[in-house]
Amino acid sequence: xxxxxxxxxxxxxxxxxxxxxxxxxxxxxxxxxxxxxxxxxxxxxxxxxxxxxxxxxxxxxxxxxxxxxxxxxxxxxxxxxxxxxxxxxxxxxxxxxxxxxxxxxxxxxxxxxxxxxxxxxxxxxxxxxxxxxxxxxxxxxxxxxxxxxxxxxxxxxxxxxxxxxxxxxxxxxxxxxxxxxxxxxxxxxxxxxxxxxxxxxxxxxxxxxxxxxxxxxxxxxxxxxxxxxxxxxxxxxxxxxxxxxxxxxxxxxxxxxxxxxxxxxxxxxxxxxxxxxxxxxxxxxxxxxxxxxxxxxxxxxxxxxxxxxxxxxxxxxxxxxxxxxxxxxxxxxxxxxxxxxxxxxxxxxxxxxxxxxxxxxxxxxxxxxxxxxxxxxxxxxxxxxxxxxxxxxxxxxxxxxxxxxxxxxxxxxxxxxxxxxxxxxxxxxxxxxxxxxxxxxxxxxxxxxxxxxxxxxxxxxxxxxxxxxxxxxxxxxxxxxxxxxxxxxxxxxxxxxxxxxxxxxxxxxxxxxxxxxxxxxxxxxxxxxxxxxxxxxxxxxxxxxxxxxxxxxxxxxxxxxxxxxxxxxxxxxxxxxxxxxxxxxxxxxxxxxxxxxxxxxxx
Numbered sequence: 001x002x003x004x005x006x007x008x009x010x011x012x013x014x015x016x017x018x019x020x021x022x023x024x025x026x027x028x029x030x031x032x033x034x035x036x037x038x039x040x041x042x043x044x045x046x047x048x049x050x051x052x053x054x055x056x057x058x059x060x061x062x063x064x065x066x067x068x069x070x071x072x073x074x075x076x077x078x079x080x081x082x083x084x085x086x087x088x089x090x091x092x093x094x095x096x097x098x099x100x101x102x103x104x105x106x107x108x109x110x111x112x113x114x115x116x117x118x119x120x121x122x123x124x125x126x127x128x129x130x131x132x133x134x135x136x137x138x139x140x141x142x143x144x145x146x147x148x149x150x151x152x153x154x155x156x157x158x159x160x161x162x163x164x165x166x167x168x169x170x171x172x173x174x175x176x177x178x179x180x181x182x183x184x185x186x187x188x189x190x191x192x193x194x195x196x197x198x199x200x201x202x203x204x205x206x207x208x209x210x211x212x213x214x215x216x217x218x219x220x221x222x223x224x225x226x227x228x229x230x231x232x233x234x235x236x237x238x239x240x241x242x243x244x245x246x247x248x249x250x251x252x253x254x255x256x257x258x259x260x261x262x263x264x265x266x267x268x269x270x271x272x273x274x275x276x277x278x279x280x281x282x283x284x285x286x287x288x289x290x291x292x293x294x295x296x297x298x299x300x301x302x303x304x305x306x307x308x309x310x311x312x313x314x315x316x317x318x319x320x321x322x323x324x325x326x327x328x329x330x331x332x333x334x335x336x337x338x339x340x341x342x343x344x345x346x347x348x349x350x351x352x353x354x355x356x357x358x359x360x361x362x363x364x365x366x367x368x369x370x371x372x373x374x375x376x377x378x379x380x381x382x383x384x385x386x387x388x389x390x391x392x393x394x395x396x397x398x399x400x401x402x403x404x405x406x407x408x409x410x411x412x413x414x415x416x417x418x419x420x421x422x423x424x425x426x427x428x429x430x431x432x433x434x435x436x437x438x439x440x441x442x443x444x445x446x447x448x449x450x451x452x453x454x455x456x457x458x459x460x461x462x463x464x465x466x467x468x469x470x471x472x473x474x475x476x477x478x479x480x481x482x483x484x485x486x487x488x489x490x491x492x493x494x495x496x497x498x499x500x501x502x503x504x505x506x507x508x509x510x511x512x513x514x515x516x517x518x519x520x521x522x523x524x525x526x527x528x529x530x531x532x533x534x535x536x537x538x539x540x541x542x543x544x545x546x547x548x549x550x551x552x553x554x555x556x557x558x559x560x561x562x563x564x565x566x567x568x569x570x571x572x573x574x575x576x577x578x579x580x581x582x583x584x585x586x587x588x589x590x591x592x593x594x595x596x597x598x599x600x601x602x603x
Contacts, residue, residue, distance in 0.1 A: 003136065003137070003140055004055075004056050004061060004094070004095070005061055005133050005134060005136070005137040006054070006061065006129075006130065006133045007061050007130060007133075008126055008127060008130040009063070010052075010054045010061065010063070010097070011126040011129045011130045011133070012122060012123060012126040013051060013052050013054075013099050014097070014099060015122045015125060015126055016112050016119070016122055017051050017099040017100075017101070019107065019109050019112075019118060019122065020101070020105070020107045020109060020110065020112060021101070021105035021106050021107035022051065022099060022100060022101040022102070022105055023042075023043070023044055023098075023099070023100050023101075023102065024099050025054075025097040025098075025099065026042065026043060026097065026098045026099075026100070027095045027096070027097055028040040028081075028095065028096050028098060029094075029095055030055065030089070030090040030091070030092065030093075030094055030095070030096050031092060037082065038082065038083040038089075039073065039080050039081065039082040039083070040080065040081045040082075040096075040098070041079060041080055042079055042080065042081060042098065042100060044100075044102040044104075045077065045078070045079030045102070046077035046078060046079055046102065046103045047072060047078050047079060047100050047101070047102060047103070048100075048101045048102060048103045048105070049072075049100065049101050050066060050070070050072060050081060050098065050099070050100045051099035051100055051101065052064075052066075052098075052099045053066075053069075053070055053081070053096055053097070053098050053099070054096065054097045054099075055090040055091075055094055055095065055096035055097065056090055056091045056094040056095075057088060057089075057090055057091060058091065059091065062088075062090070064087075064088065064090070064096075065088070068084065068087065069083065069084060069087035069088050069089075070082065070083050070084060070087065071084055081098060142155075142156075143156065144156070145157065145274055145277050145278065146274065149270050150270070153270055153273060153274070154273075156277075157273060157276075157277045160277060162273075162276065162277055164267060164268050164273055165223065165267065165268035165272075165273075166267050166268070167264060167265040167266050167267050168263065168264075168265065169223050169224045169226070169263065169264065170203075170223070170224040170234075170235060170236045170237065170261040170262060170263050170264075171206075171221060171222065171223040171224070171261060171262065171263075171264050172203075172221070172222060172236075172237070172242075172257050172259060172260065172261030172262065173219045173220065173221055173222070173257060173258065173259060174194055174203065174205065174219065174220060174221075174222045174242055174255055174256065174257050175217055175218070175219045175255065175256055175257070175258050176188055176211065176217065176218055176219075176220075176249075176252050176254075176255050177216065177217050177252065177253050177254045177255070177256075178211060178215070178216045178217070178251060178252065178253060179251055179252065179253040180253065182250075182251040182253075183213060183383060183386065183387060184213055184251070184387055184390070185210055185211065185212060185213055186210070186211040186249065186250070186251040186252060187208070187209075187210055187211075188205065188208065188209050188210070188211065188218075188220070188249060188252070189205075189208050190204075190205055190206060190207050190208045190272075190275045190276055191204050191205065191276055192204065192205045192245070192246075192247070192249070193205075193225075193245075193246040193247070194222060194242045194243075194244060194245055194246065194255050195242065195244045195246060196237070196241050196242060196243070196244065197241075197243060197244060200234055201224065201226075201234040201237055201241075201242070202224070202225050202226075202246070203222040203223060203224055203225065203242055203261075204222060204223065204225060205220045205221070205222045206220070206221045206222065206223060206268075206272050206275075206276075207220055207221065207272065207275060208275060211251075211252075219258075222242070222257075223264075224261070235263070236260055236261045236262050236263060237257065237260060237261045238260050239256075239257055239258060239259050239260050240256050240257065240258070241257065242255065242256060242257040242261075243255060243256050248331070289305050289306075289307070289315070291339040292305050292315065292317070292336060292339050292340060292346075293305050295335035295336055295338065295339040296317070296319070296332065296335065296336065301319055301320070301321055301324075301328075301332065302319075302320045302394055302446065303317055303318060303319045303320060303349070304316075304317070304318040304320075304394065304395075304446075305317050308347075313343065313344055313345060314344070314345050314346075314347055315340065315344055315345070315346045315347065316347050317336070317346065317347070317349040317350070318349070318350055318351075318352050319332075319349050319350070319351045319352065320352060320353075320354045320394065320446035321351055321353065321354075322353050322354075323351070324351065332349070333349075336349075352446060354445070354446035354447050354448045355423045355424070355425070355442070355445050355446070355447050355448075356423060356424065356447070356448055356449070356450030356451070357389065357398070357421060357422075357423050357432065357440065357442055357447050357448070357449060357450055358420075358421065358422045358423065358450040358451040358452075358453075359385070359403075359418065359420070359421050359449070359450075359451075359452050359453070360418075360419040360420040360421075360453045360455070360584055361381070361407065361416055361417070361418055361419065361452070361453070361454045361455070362416070362417045362419055362454075362455045362456075362584060362585065362586060362587075363377070363378070363381070363407070363413055363415070363416055363454060363455070363456040364413070364414045364415035364416070364456075364457075365377060365412050365413055365414060365456055365458050365459075366412050366413075366414055367458070369412055369458065371459070373412060374412070374456060374458055374459045374566070375459065375566055376412075377410050377411065377412040377413055377456075378454050378456065378459065378566050380410045380411075381407050381410050381413070381454060382452055382454070382568075384406040384407065384409070384410065385403060385406065385407070385449060385452060386449050386452075388402065388403060388406055389447065389448055389449040390448075390449075392447065394446050395443060395444050395445060395446065396443055397439045397440060397441060397442055397443035398421075398439060398440030398442050398447075399438065399439060399440075400418055400433075400435070400438045400439060400440065401438055403418065404416055404418065418433065419584055419585070420433055421433040421440050423442065423447075423450070451569055452569070453565060453569055453584070454565065454566065455565070455584045455586065455587040456566070457586045457587070457588055459566050460587075460588040460589055460590035461563055461564065461565050461566075461587055461588065461589050461590070462563070462564045462589075462590055462591075462592040463485070463489065463561065463562070463563055463564075463589050463590070463591055463592060464561075464562045464564070464591075464592040464593050464594075464595075465481065465485065465523070465559065465560070465561055465562075465591075465593070465594045465595070466559070466560045466562075466594075466595045466597055467481065467523075467525070467557060467558070467559050467594070467595070467596050467597065468557065468558040468559075468560075468597045468598075468599050469556065469557050469558075469596065469597070469598060469599065470556050470598070470599055471598045471599060473526070473556060473557070474526045475596045475598065476523075476524075476525050476526065476557070476596050477524065478594050478595075478596055480524050480530070481523045481524060481525075481530075481594045482591065482594050484522050484523050484524055484530040485522060485523060485591050485594065486591055487532065487533075488519075488522045488532075488533040489589045489590065489591055491532075491533055491534045492511075492512075492514075492533070492583065492589055493588050493589060495511050495512065495537075496512055496583050496585065496586065496587060496588070497586065498585075499585050500512070500585070505541075507540050507541040507543075508541060510537070510540055511537045512582060512583040513580050513581075513582050513583075514573075514580060514581045514582075514583070515548070515573075515576070515580045515581075516550075516561070516573040516574070516575055516576050516578055516580075517548030517549060517550060517576055518533065518536065518548060519559075519561050519573065520548070520549045520550070520553075520554060520559055521533070521536060521546075521548050521549060523559065525554055525557050525559075526557075528549070528553070528554055550575075550576045551575055551576065558574075559574075560572065560573070560574040561573040561574075563581050563589075564592070
């Protein structure tokens, strides 16, 4: 508990209460040990009157109000001080000092009025005591980085081997630029170092800053590490010469000084010195597992860092990454070597690619939204889910409720349903969606977001078709192909406008599965008539499905079908070997276009 400064009115009331036979500055902890109700039993009952109650509120000395904040209880022989409802309460964990007069109090000194001898002497003594309390508070605060100032702050940071930077150094603004495609907030701590290409001059930033997700560039003041009087100092620098980050920051593409630097005569301020000292403390962890983890994280890589059982003195590192470039690997090994404990051997890191978690979502958006607003909502949903997986602790299960909550927080989204969640485990697709526990069963493995398929009935999936044909063959009739596909999509949208019943047969379920052969069966080509998709599906349900065409049946023509979701996910069907496209419930299809593409025949 830090000492509390006592101001002049409090010291004076303590002294006058004492000389008049009362109880001065009786301490009581707040809140009371018994918790509730908020009451304090005074030590010399019965109490005639409470003179004053002083304590700490919001860290400052405070006089509490009689009859508004507190009152005497247990009449007719009051002995308890109670806090009233709606009172301004003291800080938790602090002490209050109560001045009161017991009924049995008596004193030969009774003239306490202004101008009396007793009052005049008491005021003089109280003024001196209040000054001493102020000095003690200053001494106390001088021992902490957050509150010390001037030379006292210099003495505190000297314990860390840090000195205030004096004037005479070159300073200037440096600008950090976000990497294209990077997301999330990027923190750039004070003390971040930037150098010239030849590594002759090195500057450090003087303040911590945060680059918001919606901002691409940000500037901060940086100063030269060498004084102008130092023989190795380079002096002010031209613009665009500070262009190298000493330690790469994830999400930052580059740095530069837009304007020349200049020598300043101003010393480092108290605030700048505090920030630098705190950053030194935060980054001073060395020779621990935490230090190794932090060193790896600074390279933008997550990892497991453990001490293997039965092998004291060894550290095992498993990196969660697909691949590492030679530059990344070298930076990583250097960072690990600088942070490892002396006498501890770090085994060669092994790389474990994270498993990709594939999700299928169905959104219900507000009716009447413009198409660009619907697209913006889907983009924001994707960004929020990507950020969720990026922040998910390694080897922890995913939360369905958390994902749903993030999606519902997107403007324009009224409802969301998580239809499926899968990953590829040892070459086999596994379902990891467990609705009974409300989790994605992905615990025990490093994970990242894989394919995110988002369906919104208000925003259809686009189907584009390309028909290639030899230059010497008749081209397809594009309007006929468009008409046949439009009829097929109308039928599919109608069939997919409701949920499949739980007892639906495999034949009924196949209506929502589009294979290359089924789509080829629909479109008319020279020498091959088109057919209705609904008639084919009815024949499948009846148990008499007709044969479907394949690539050889339409040769020399080639047909390619491309399904494109607004989320950016695409599926191409260009042959019978390609995986079928299965419609999610309520997914709508819209024909984007049909293109006839001639191919020149050699010869």
